[in-house]
Amino acid sequence: MTSQVAATLQKPWLDQAENPFVRIHRVTKKFGDFIAVHDVSIDIYKGELFCLLGGSGCGKSTLLRMLAGFEEPSGGRIEIDGQDMAGFAPYDRPTNMMFQSYALFPHMSVERNVAYGLLREGVSRAEARDRTAEMLKMVQLERFAGRKPHQLSGGQRQRVALARSLVKRPKLLLLDEPLGALDKKLREETQFELIRIQESLGVTFIIVTHDQEEAMTLASRIGVMNDGEIVQVGEPVEIYEYPKSRFVADFVGSVNILEGRVTEDEANFIRLGCPDIGAEIHVGHGFSCTLNQTLWYAIRPEKIRLTRERPEGRHNNAKGVVEEVAYLGNLSIYRVRLDSGRVIRATKANLSRHEDGAITWDDPVWVSWDDTAGVVLSA
Amino acid sequence: MPRAQAPGMSAPALWRWTAAPLARLGLSGRTLVILVPVIWLLVFFLIPFLVVAKISLSEPMIAQPPYAPLGTWDGLRLTLDLNFGNYAFLLDDPLYLNAYVFSIQTAFVSAALALLIGYPMAWYIARSPEPRRTLLLLLVILPFWTSFLLRVYAWQGFLRSNGVINNFLIATGIIDTPLVMLQTNFAVYLGIVYTYLPFMILPLYATLVKLDDSLLEASADLGARPVATFFHVTLPLSMPGVIAGFMLVFVPAIGEFVIPELLGGPNTLMIGKVLWGEFFSNRDWPVASAVAIVMLVVVVVPFMLLRNAQARAEAE
Ligand SMILES: Nc1ncnc2c1ncn2[C@@H]1O[C@H](COP(=O)(O)OP(=O)(O)OP(=O)(O)O)[C@@H](O)[C@H]1O
Ligand SMILES: [Mg+2]
Numbered sequence: 001m002t003s004q005v006a007a008t009l010q011k012p013w014l015d016q017a018e019n020p021f022v023r024i025h026r027v028t029k030k031f032g033d034f035i036a037v038h039d040v041s042i043d044i045y046k047g048e049l050f051c052l053l054g055g056s057g058c059g060k061s062t063l064l065r066m067l068a069g070f071e072e073p074s075g076g077r078i079e080i081d082g083q084d085m086a087g088f089a090p091y092d093r094p095t096n097m098m099f100q101s102y103a104l105f106p107h108m109s110v111e112r113n114v115a116y117g118l119l120r121e122g123v124s125r126a127e128a129r130d131r132t133a134e135m136l137k138m139v140q141l142e143r144f145a146g147r148k149p150h151q152l153s154g155g156q157r158q159r160v161a162l163a164r165s166l167v168k169r170p171k172l173l174l175l176d177e178p179l180g181a182l183d184k185k186l187r188e189e190t191q192f193e194l195i196r197i198q199e200s201l202g203v204t205f206i207i208v209t210h211d212q213e214e215a216m217t218l219a220s221r222i223g224v225m226n227d228g229e230i231v232q233v234g235e236p237v238e239i240y241e242y243p244k245s246r247f248v249a250d251f252v253g254s255v256n257i258l259e260g261r262v263t264e265d266e267a268n269f270i271r272l273g274c275p276d277i278g279a280e281i282h283v284g285h286g287f288s289c290t291l292n293q294t295l296w297y298a299i300r301p302e303k304i305r306l307t308r309e310r311p312e313g314r315h316n317n318a319k320g321v322v323e324e325v326a327y328l329g330n331l332s333i334y335r336v337r338l339d340s341g342r343v344i345r346a347t348k349a350n351l352s353r354h355e356d357g358a359i360t361w362d363d364p365v366w367v368s369w370d371d372t373a374g375v376v377l378s379a
Numbered sequence: 380m381p382r383a384q385a386p387g388m389s390a391p392a393l394w395r396w397t398a399a400p401l402a403r404l405g406l407s408g409r410t411l412v413i414l415v416p417v418i419w420l421l422v423f424f425l426i427p428f429l430v431v432a433k434i435s436l437s438e439p440m441i442a443q444p445p446y447a448p449l450g451t452w453d454g455l456r457l458t459l460d461l462n463f464g465n466y467a468f469l470l471d472d473p474l475y476l477n478a479y480v481f482s483i484q485t486a487f488v489s490a491a492l493a494l495l496i497g498y499p500m501a502w503y504i505a506r507s508p509e510p511r512r513t514l515l516l517l518l519v520i521l522p523f524w525t526s527f528l529l530r531v532y533a534w535q536g537f538l539r540s541n542g543v544i545n546n547f548l549i550a551t552g553i554i555d556t557p558l559v560m561l562q563t564n565f566a567v568y569l570g571i572v573y574t575y576l577p578f579m580i581l582p583l584y585a586t587l588v589k590l591d592d593s594l595l596e597a598s599a600d601l602g603a604r605p606v607a608t609f610f611h612v613t614l615p616l617s618m619p620g621v622i623a624g625f626m627l628v629f630v631p632a633i634g635e636f637v638i639p640e641l642l643g644g645p646n647t648l649m650i651g652k653v654l655w656g657e658f659f660s661n662r663d664w665p666v667a668s669a670v671a672i673v674m675l676v677v678v679v680v681p682f683m684l685l686r687n688a689q690a691r692a693e694a695e
Pocket of ligand 1: 035036056
């Protein structure tokens with residue numbers, strides 16, 4: 001019981017009684033005839049680090065801009081901290097936004113850029129100076145306080161933009177692709193920095209990204225968008241292991257999607273006839289479906305095992321030939337062409353530096369997986 | 380064509396015969412590009428300026444041209460005869476000082492008015508969607524397609540005591556005696572602002588149209604109301620346009636002759652009018668030249684100071 005209380009403290013979205021901090025209710029945005037955001041509803045809770053994930057042009061920025069107040073929704077309502085935001089100008093909202101383009105004021109020094117929001121709020125000059133200095137220290141830019149934005153590197157500019165949006169300690173921080181321009185190493189450092197800031201300041205974050213790895217690293221929950229609609233909201237593990245549709249399974253991480261027809265439908269298992277792999281797939285749990293219904297089976301590459309011999313005691317297996325091996329350092333990706341002609345992707349962790357008799361090009365292999373390794377999808 | 384000058388000359392040979400000797404003289408492609416405008420300025424600005432400066436230092440004379448030569452050459456000895464009396468004369472007669480002060484004041488007020496009127500117009504044009512923006516820009520420069528003189532004359536028709544404006548106001552019963560508008564300083568301001576407004580709008584438009592929308596959004600997002608955003612972001616970022624526009628109105632307005640002549644009264648004594656009078660009515664070329672030289676200094680010095688201040692601000 002106590003552990004459950006702790007869980008709901010950590011995961012307020014599981015608690016029915018909890019009020020969301022940001023309530024996006026059936027929001028639609030049209031540009032002329034074009035529907036950029038369609039009937040989106042999301043509840044976001046205090047202290048969350050919520051990631052909006054989706055492909056280019058799916059409406060992420062538009063949704064964020066409606067939260068910041070730069071665009072009026074064509075329909076639906078947005079509440080922040082219990083207050084309907086309709087008719088509130090950006091300068092009257094308890095939000096700050098970090099722009100995809102940073103939008104730093106080119107005629108102001110780093111220090112003045114960061115202090116700008118405080119001074120507009122009526123904070124005294126002395127206090128603004130202190131808080132700015134503190135914030136610049138946090139993003140490790142004290143030495144650059146006097147520089148103009150054009151004298152900074154891309155990563156430094158990005159940190160100025162971050163400091164500028166954080167310094168007012170907004171209740172809700174909106175970040176539009178904040179790490180897009182950074183190299184991999186700096187991006188990872190900044191991701192952890194963001195998490196640290198979020199934990200120490202208790203700000204609620206909404207982060208837009210099209211990088212699924214970034215979303216997985218940062219998010220308390222992820223909202224996956226496609227064509228202006230929210231297709232799934234859930235914790236990273238949920239999104240990755242229990243996608244609700246082929247789109248989500250495919251968008252987040254790498255996956256093999258196999259099409260099949262229900263041949264057996266029992267209370268605690270189902271079987272799918274799958275011409276793709278020339279065998280039946282045994283699914284180790286029940287699924288509400290009818291016989292002969294077409295379903296899809298999504299199985300991640302890392303859950304597939306490769307062996308030279310036919311594995312014993314595994315329901316799901318198929319024979320094929322290794323067509324390609326890509327060595328990525330920490331793991332290797334195998335493309336195996338099954339006897340049915342279908343290509344399956346499998347990954348294998350490189351546990352030792354050198355492996356005698358490792359599976360390689362043109363080797364005949366068996367692919368197999370546990371009967372709980374994959375996900376059955378009806379859409 | 381190199382072939383016409385030297386048959387069979389290859390590109391390296393061409394280089395050896397043309398660009399290379401120039402390069403040896405320290406003339407790279409870059410200097411050559413600058414050379415053209417430098418020669419232009421030399422021929423059409425500096426030399427005429429020196430001629431005028433020369434005349435300003437000579438003695439008036441009833442002759443053709445109406446001034447004495449600057450010096451004499453008796454075969455052995457060159458006697459330079461520099462007459463600074465013309466400049467002293469300008470200081471003596473308060474008429475000239477008044478005319479300078481009045482000109483600068485009129486030009487300054489006109490430029491300021493043009494800025495106040497032109498800024499919102501430039502802003503509106505820069506924020507308009509594409510097809511309308513081009514149309515509005517076209518309308519701004521449309522007046523240039525009719526004669527400037529004609530347009531200033533047309534204002535006489537509007538401002539006369541029996542002109543369009545007075546007739547309208549009397550007909551509608553708002554006033555019963557005509558307002559005196561023509562031959563006043565008001566008419567001069569009106570004429571200058573009207574004539575030079577496009578020169579204010581175009582450079583302002585050019586800077587405002589480049590202004591990144593996301594900067595204005597960022598400002599609003601950080602809590603700045605529209606007025607604060609204007610003074611902290613829009614105005615500072617459009618300062619190059621403000622200065623260019625101000626100068627483009629202020630400088631020619633100082634020497635403006637036609638507008639005060641046609642719209643101003645007997646006491647709108649602008650330096651252009653004085654110059655005209657000295658030159659054509661009094662035929663005193665040396666004094667007229669001195670007036671012109673002083674005017675140039677008066678215009679150039681503030682301009683240089685401003686440029687310097689700007690350069691220093693940018694370097695910071
Ligand atoms: N002002 C506008 N007028 C017309 N269409 C717009 C406008 N703003 C956005 N759109 C359209 O709405 C759709 C969603 O745009 P949005 O910027 O939200 O995409 P996004 O998900 O942020 O994409 P990206 O990852 O490329 O930034 C796009 O198809 C875009 O063309
Ligand atoms: Mg975007």
